[in-house]
Amino acid sequence: MHVSIYQGLLLLSQILQISAEQCTSAGTFRINPDKRNVKLRGFAYRTFENISPRACFQKCIRRTRCHSYNYNRASLRCELNNLKPMYVSESYLQNESGYVYVEVHHYRGDPHFDPCVGNPCNDGEVCESLKNEKVVCILDDCKTPNEAFQNVALGKMCGQSSTFNNEHAEYAVDGLTNTDIHTLKDQSPYWWVDLGSIYNIMRIEVINRYIYGFKLHDLDIAVGNHLDDMSIFANYKGPAANNEHLIFQRSRYTDGRYVKLSITQGPEYLHVSEVIVIGYPVC
Incomplete structure (x- = not known):
């Protein structure tokens, strides 16, 4: 079946609009944002630029310290937050067009989402997958300093x-x-x-x-x-x-x-x- 260039571009556009779709060997699934067009303000401890929604999700769920993240599809900006969801107040959420706010505790412990199942890391560490599919914990290369601010x-x-x-x-x-x-x-x-x-x-x-x-x-x-x-x-x-x-x-x-x-x-x-x-x- 032949697809026109216009139809191909339209299909590509629709795929890109899925803000948090993740692919695994078990199939395709979607991360549903907890909030749209808002961001959690004041608790970002690390940011990543020019990364995909899937990569942003992985950056967060691999870090014990990360409890949620803000992601902007337009700028491809990922902000990891260190505030536990149980303490989130509506006053902490700022209206910001294009952002989604996602809490990762929904997905921790689920092997379809969480690559660190069975290999918990300490606060300040990130779990990394090796080529042999084993997971190791290494120090995160950016952490809150312990010395005087x-x-x-x-x-x-x-x-x-x-x-x-x-x-x-x-x-x-x-x-x-x-x-x-x-x-x-x-x-x-x-x-x-x-x-x-x-x-x-x-x-x-x-x-x-x-x-x-x-x-x-x-x-x-x-x-x-x-x-x-x-x-x-x-x-x-x-x-x-x-x-x-x-x-x-x-x-x-x-x-x-x-x-x-x-x-x-x-x-x-x-x-x-x-x-x-x-x-x-x-x-």
Whole structure:
């Protein structure tokens, strides 16, 4: 039977639209997403780019630490999450077109899905299949560090809405508390830092300027993967005192590449001595 080029392309398109179809020697089966057009935000500990839905499923189920994953068909992006499904709250799920959210506990222990049946690995390990069909546990090449978490904003690229008296944006991430950033009196002054890659952010600290500290008020701190796509991490009403060290921490980690500070009630100046972002890389 002959199939036209158009019919062939249509068939191929339909196959690609199946977001989580897996093939095994026992036949063909489908992974049904627990949620569509949402992602679990703040618990991704590892990401993979340009991989198939099937490969994303395998990346997760082979890792004891992975309890669920987010997958985007358009970007072929796979994000492994380390939050156990029993603790998932609806507030943790963010609407995100094109993503599916999948919990793997439905499939663990099923030999049609789980290549690690009978070979449980420890947390921080991944099971790998050998050519002789045996399975071994090896250390995952990316794990949450055990050492002290670092200031991931230190020395990173940054910017601000305007600059007063040569007090530039980079002074907020130079590691010194005797320098500061200072904007002009803008309607909504802001400052941002590019962390360079995506991090699981544990907390954000702001060290206020040594004089006129009361001008730090109505402060929004936002986190996101793009400057035009950010969500609020914390809000501070204020006003702050001179040299005050403000610490903002949420009950769960938030993943993001950019951190932005902005004053919502203006016109006003924005000036602080230092911004510290504590986290670990999502790799």
